[in-house]
Amino acid sequence: MTKAPEAGPREVTMRVWRGEDRASGAFADHRVAVDPGMVILDVLFRVQATSAPDLAVRWNCKAGKCGSCSAEVNGRPRLMCMTRLSSLPLDQPITVAPMATFPLVRDLVTDVSFNYEKAKTIPAFRPAPKDADGTRRMYQEEVERVQEFHKCIECFLCQDVCHVIRDHEENKEAFAGPRFFVRLAALEMHPLDTNDRIELARAKHGLGYCNITKCCTEVCPEDIHITDNAIIPLKERVVTEFYDPLVWAKRRLLGR
């Protein structure tokens, strides 16, 4: 039950991005002593305590629950507090860079306000009236589907990896990104919700830009099946609502 301490080197090289803007910043190497069980965030704390006290790192819970510590470790978008050193090759420098999709604040910290702005554009939950006995009944099977989406910790790693905005600044205006497709799906599949967001998802949130590369699903630390369970069902709803003449006629008649 008790494991032997992890074998491996006692020192690693951290190659950490430093700077206040992307043009003038650069990677800087730090040799750091390491202990068994450490995660990337632990090693960066040691860098702060020993050689770079002003190294900007964003974190909060250090337990994989808040989604603050997102960065790109050896080129892969990850939570720094959940990335074990033992999962990386330690004979080479470990590179840690800020998320590329968002504007840089400093060092490893980016300005993620894009996401908070997108959140404001999503119409809120509108519940149906209560049951006659004053309760709300939902069954475990129905809620489980939505609970998967509610696991989202808003780390924005899926947003970071999505090529639609990572490589095309100009798409940011018209594309909400996988995190918000997850949110839209959560609302649309909520058994009590009465709002309809399908037209918005298509027209304003840019669902059509997504070509189902599944990169978002691969980086999600909460294992949310973003593409299969959120995006594809939303796309199917768009198809039925917009391109099915019967549904279209009904919408016109009901005026929504």
Place this chain on the structure above:
Amino acid sequence: MDDLEYDVVVIGAGGAGMRAAIEAKAQGARTAIVCKSLFGKAHTVMAEGGIAAALRNVWKEDSWQVHFRDTMRGGKLLNHWRMAQIHAQESPDRVLELEEWGAMFDRTPDGLILQRDFGGHRYARLAHVGDRTGLEMIRTLQDRAVELGIDVLMECTIQKLLTDDGRVAGCLGYLRQSGEMVLLRAKAIVLATGGIGKCWRVTSNSWEYTGDGMAMALEAGADLIDMEFVQFHPTGMVWPPSVRGILVTEGVRGDGGTLRNKDGERFMFWYIPDFFREETADTEAEADRWYDNKKDNRRTPDLLPRDEVARAINTEVKAGRGSAHGGVLLDIASRRSPEYIRSRLPSMYHQFKELADIDITKEPMEVGPTLHYMMGGIRVDPDTQATTVPGLFAAGEVAAGMHGSNRLGGNSLSDLLVFGRRAGLHAAQHANAQRAPGAVDPADVAATERRLAAPLERAGEDPYALHHDLQAVMQDLVGIIRTRTELDEAARQLGDLRRRYDRVGAKGGRRYNPGWNLALDLASMLTVAEAVARSAALREESRGGHTRGDFPNSDPEWGRKNVVARWRDGRIELTTEPLAQMPPDLAAIVGSEPKATEQTAVESTAPAGLGGHR
């Protein structure tokens, strides 16, 4: 410097702050909410087990009276009875309201909110979503706040409360991203800044828990009470070292897990205090039957209140019966099926797998006490959450009284909702009755700016080293079991740290500079740490989260008093004041005060020959 004006400013965006802001906004107040981290990342997001509320979906026998009784007894009767009563009465409505805003709790077979067992609660009472209840709560409130259009200032650390002739006028802080100062003028302020865990080394708390709210309130003239009562949660991770302190939810025991020492013994049966003997199972068979049949069986001692379990673990480890890395074993693998464990405790499964290479469906977890929660804090009016400073309100972990000397699991999330709402309501009413915010004294603004800039202008004491040393003092001298000698030594060392702190220096600039930010946070940490150490030295008895090795019994005299801390001429002054007395009808529900000999597991009642005690 930005200069903004609101009716109500809420400082803190955890459950309490968000709920307060929602209510203030709903009352028509111009409302802003401010937080040190990104919006939606506050400490509340980490809460796992659930929200306590007598919804009666699982046990019809439950009621607010039983919840009230459990809360008072769990707090060893030092709670403010009126807060405990309001809390028990209003929490069901607050939970149901979350459902109106889109939250999705786990369900009973007939489609209602499912409730789980937790320590100190007579009936299965915690509404939950697997083991990520806090996330559901935060996101639900966050979405609601966005829907209402509440202004959010994130990554903004408030440093000073401004008063005008004793009443609230606003507050000053800095934006972490730019390092620039902001002034927020306000007619009313709600403090919802949470706890103080970062004063200790082994803690489940995040970096935000530096006690800013308590320190700022104290300096603005508010009272702090019960500062000696800090909660060590019995089950934090202990191995590997880098994860030491991360929480293992009580839900593991609620869902059938049991504590064992290294010899496999279920040692909790040796540590049942008289105060809880009547309601606690004394055989393993009865304890195991209790999970399914609460009517005919008594609760397992694995789920005694947290102070009892933490002391028991502490005693086992000191007696040499601990696990390989100085904890004890928490075993659910041998007691529940892998499917059950993975569905009920997904984040625990994930956490141990990712961080410790342990599969909790196959092996026991190693756990030990971790600093978790602050029962003490700002004294508030039980109905309105008003502090003693006009216009200043407080709710959530930063406020005191509700939990007495020890908090029951699940009672914090419900506290945030119940008293967050009340704080927001009364802050808005207070603001509506004022024509304009109080006047801001430019001298205060200038002094704060100088204080902020000072660490950057000198090469002095390293903030990281100071923080490390502060944590060592609190961890080693103000721990689970305290003595006069150690507490006096702590106070002396804190004085030394304070002097070193006067020379603290930070390298770099103002823009997102964690070293500088820590240097500023240390001021609050030193203040609250001193209040804790000195209050603990004053209370010469053992009760709840405060255990004195040199005064191992509870003392009915002390059971009628709060320790109060006040700011006088730049120093903390301590006094004691009488506790509010319960009306007879409520006293009858609660039952008697523990007898003088009853405080518990400092000494174990382990069978003789099992090694030394304590």
